[in-house]
Amino acid sequence: MKTGLNYAPPAMSHTAGLLPAAAAPVPTDVAAARWLLVGAPNVGKSALFGRLTGAYTTVSNYPGTSVEVTVGVHDLGDETVDVVDTPGMYGFLAVSEEERVARRAILEGSGQTLIQVADASHLDRALPLTLQLLALGRPLVLACNLLDEARRRGVAPDLALLSERLGVPVVGTVATTGEGVAALAEAAHGAPVPVDGWALPQPFADVVALLSERQEGVRLLDAELALCGDPEMAPARSAASPRLWLAATSMRDARWGAADGFAVALATARRRMALALLDGVVPDAPPERRARRAALDRVLLSPWTGIPLVLAVLYLGFYRFVGHFGAGTLVDLIERVAFDRWLTPPVTAGVNALVPWAVLRDLLVGPYGLFTLGVRYAVAIVLPIVGTFFLVFALLEDCGYLPRLALLLDRGLKRLGLSGRAVIPLVLGFGCNTMATLVTRTLETRRERVIVTLLLALAIPCSAQLGVVLGILSVYPAAVAVWAGVLLAVFVVVGALAARLLPGDPPSFYLELPPLRVPLVRNVLLKTLTRVRWYFAEILPLFLLASVILWAGELTGALRAATHAIEPAVRLIGLPDAAAPAFLYGFFRRDFGAAGLYEMARSGVLGPAALTTAAVTITLFVPCVAQFLVMRRERGTALAVTVLVVATGVAFATGGLVGWLLRSVGGWA
Amino acid sequence: MKCTMCGTASGCDGCPIAGDFYLPATLASLAAGEKATVRRLAAAKGGDLRKLLALGLLPGVELEVERRWPAMVVRMGFATVALDAQLAEGVIVSRAA
Incomplete structure (x- = not known):
């Protein structure tokens, strides 16, 4: 078992692969892999992938969380096999961008063994895809996952009978416990090419064959999809002579x-x-509904009880746990105790003793030093906040709360030109806007993706920024309320405006609701760990780069010049010049800017009005470098730059307005 | 009883929409707790049609409406799906007797 290796995004190298996903070719490691995991969303593909490879992608109880194709390695003992995990797809007629990613991984590969993962309780929903996969004439194994749930419900399928009927190996698995995983690997290793005989039923076969059989290189499936009106299947269509078509x-x-x-x-x-295939395979158990779960669902889904519950989750999970515990207790512990007391003094002393050049000393432990600024900010201020956020998020994800949240907020989001599905990237944005911008791919129309990208860049503070801002403002509870109110107002106004101004149809909402499940500690921890690792690999280099740039800027005087250049804007919204550097840092990391303010708040340079103004402006202000790069890659340069300009304008206009209002109200100076 | 599709009060015999079943209704018009069988998909846009297919709302599928608000929640066997009223308008069903 070796570590998995993600291609392009989740590993998120900013240097490579800056092309839109749709245009990028299927990477060679995906094309060359031998096992391809496919299936509907939320049936446990990623969990099985984790069991097969030892790698862990973010698996969750939410349809559509593996946005990317992930590659890992399975160890067979005497040899290894590359395994690919694809995003969920309901069928070959793709609706969303992630389904297209999965479809291309299947259609553009050749010879790989396909492992279809199905929910053992809903085989009737999975077998239509099985029939389509069989038509590809490639080795196929059907994994009936979540077998434990099916057993509990009394609908465990007769695997041997199904295997006999389909002519391919059928294995029962429980990815969460590992049951059946070894058998699955064994079946996949020796999986034969299925025998023919899975032709389309008449009268469909005749029509499809007309397109496919009379020309080279057009598979039945391509022809079928072209006839179903799939715009991406133009090749099958253009290969046909006009008369044939x-x-x-x-x-x-x-x-x-x-x-x-x-x-x-x-x-x-x-x-x-x-x-017909399932007749006799699945026992006829009337789908009785568990009364307790149904009652819980009613509480979660009815707005009267659901909305207060959302607020309670926000307050307890995010404000108390992430804001107070993560950003307060943990940051204090790591920064004041671990760094200030134990780490910084010996490191500084060591550098001072070993490095004779002052310039180099500054680079390492100066005010903008790699260690004192880069490492310390990343580890002491950002890590605890992001870690606690991802823990809460993983918990909500694993128990199946997020799809219910999507349903609950669908109507409200429709007014912003979005559907309930947008909840996922928006909530994830409170953790990391960069990651969330990537996840906008799960949205169906470009219009929705653009609106969410804009809102993320503008009005959603990432957890690091959130933690630091809450930390600064916690001295003045009223300031927190003003800040949150202003952000919400900007979110709603900008969203509503974008919905009016952007062309396109209003979105429609559709989503599978997975059953509520008790979260598994192992899942939650691994998920948190995977995300934190991703995040850390992503930010530490940027923090270090920022340190170097700031150090070089200080050395050459460029920093002072740049700071002077933005002082007028900072003065315009009623802040002292000393706040200018914080805005400059904000370019590197959104939280970096906020962290700069943190220092100033501690030393008492800013009063409540100025602090609130600064917090509002810096939260709305430009996205960080990483987010900008992902925005550019996903949405194109023109849009990324537009968002940047809009965000800067809105940030300073709102900041100025808030500052002016607060100063005219008494008691805020 | 009046047909919810075309408004005729004379029943559905020989109706080209209804075919061999009675009283077609749209999924959106069902009340919570009602059971029905999907008869036909009549989504206006191709994109909407694919979403219905993805949800597994195919002719012949039996379903039960669990709630209508803030969005439709529909149970089919052990699967539960949510969709908004606009999409549910495109699903023609016949109520279970």
Whole structure:
């Protein structure tokens, strides 16, 4: 078992792969891998992947969390096999960008063994995809995962019978405990190419064959998708002579009206085949509903009880745990005790003794030193806050709360041009905006992705920034309220404006609700760890880079010049010149800027009004370098720059307004 | 009883929409607790149709509406899905007797 290796985003190298995902070719390590895990969202693909490879992708009880294709290695003893985990897909007719990623990984590969992961309780929903995969003529194994849940419900399938009927190995697994994983690996290792005989039912076969059989290189599946009206299947269409295409579509339209009718009829026919295959495989258990879970769901989903519950979760989970415990207690402990008392003195003394050049000493332990600024900020201030945030997020994710939150907030988000699905990137943004910008891929239209990207860059503070800002403002509870109120107002106004101004149809909301599950400690911890590791690998280099740039700027005087340049803007919103450096730092990391303010608040340079103004401005202010780079890659340079300009304008305008209002109200100076 | 699709009060015999079943309704018009069978998908946009297919709302599927607000929650076997009223308008069902 070796560590997995993510390609492009989650590893998130900023230097490579700055192309939009849709245009990028399938990476060679994915194309060359031998096992490909595929299946619907939220059936445990990533958890099984983790069991097979020892690597852990972020697995969660939320449909659509593996946005990327992940590669890992399975150890067979005498040899190793590359394994690929793909995002969830309901079928080959893709709706979202992540489904397209999965589809391309399957269609553009050749010869890999496909391991379809299915929820053992809903085989009727999984088998239509199985039938399509069988048509590809590649080795296939069906993993009936979540078998423990199916057993509890009394619907555990007869695996041997199903295997006999399908002609491929069928293995029962429980990814959370590891049950059946060894058997799955063994089955995948020796999986044969399935025998033919899984042709489309008539009358579909004739129409599809017309496109596929008369020309080279067009598979049945390509032809089928083209006839279903899939715009990405243009190759199958253009490979056909105009006359052939006309003949096929005429046949289709005469019988089914149009592409949509054809798609529905075909899906219905496949479902019938699936049900016939399952006859006798799955016991007839009436799906009784557990009363307690149903009651809990009612409480979570009814706005009357659900909204207060959201507020309670926000308060306890984020304000108390992340804000107070993480940003307060833990930061104090690590910074004041670990760094100030134990680490910094010996490191400083050591550097002073060993390095004779003052300039180099400054680079290491000076005011902007690699150690004193870069490492200390990253480890002492940011790590505890981000770590506690991801812990809470993983907990909410694992128990299945997030999809319910999406449902609850759908109506409100519709007014901002978004659907309930946008909840995930938005909430994740409170952890790390960069990661959240990446996750906007799970949204369906470009319009939604643009709106969420803008809101993330502008009005959602990341956890590091949030922690530091709350830390600064906690002295003045009223200031926290003003700050939160202003951010919410900006969020709503900008969202509503974007919804009006951006062209496109309003989004529609659809989501599978996984059952509520008791979170597994192992899952939650591993998920937190994976995200923290990702985050840390991402920020430490940036912190170090920022240290070097600031150090060089100080050395050459460029820093002072740049600080002077933004002083007028800082003065404009009523802040002292001393606050200017904090804004400059904000370019490197959003929390870096806030951390600069933290120092000033401690030393008492800023009063409550100035502090609130500064906190509002710096929260709204430009995204950090990493977020900007991901924005550019995902949405294009023009949009990323536009967001940057808009964010700066809105930040200073709002900051100025808030500052002016606070100063005119008594008792705030 | 009046047809919810076309408004005719004369029943659905020979109706081209209804086919061989009675009283077609849209999923959006069902009340919480009602059971029905999906008969036809009539989404206006191709994109909406694919979402319905992804949710598994196919002709022949039996379902039960769990709640309508703030969005429709529909149970099919052991799977539960949520969709907004606009998408649910595109699912033609027949109520269980």
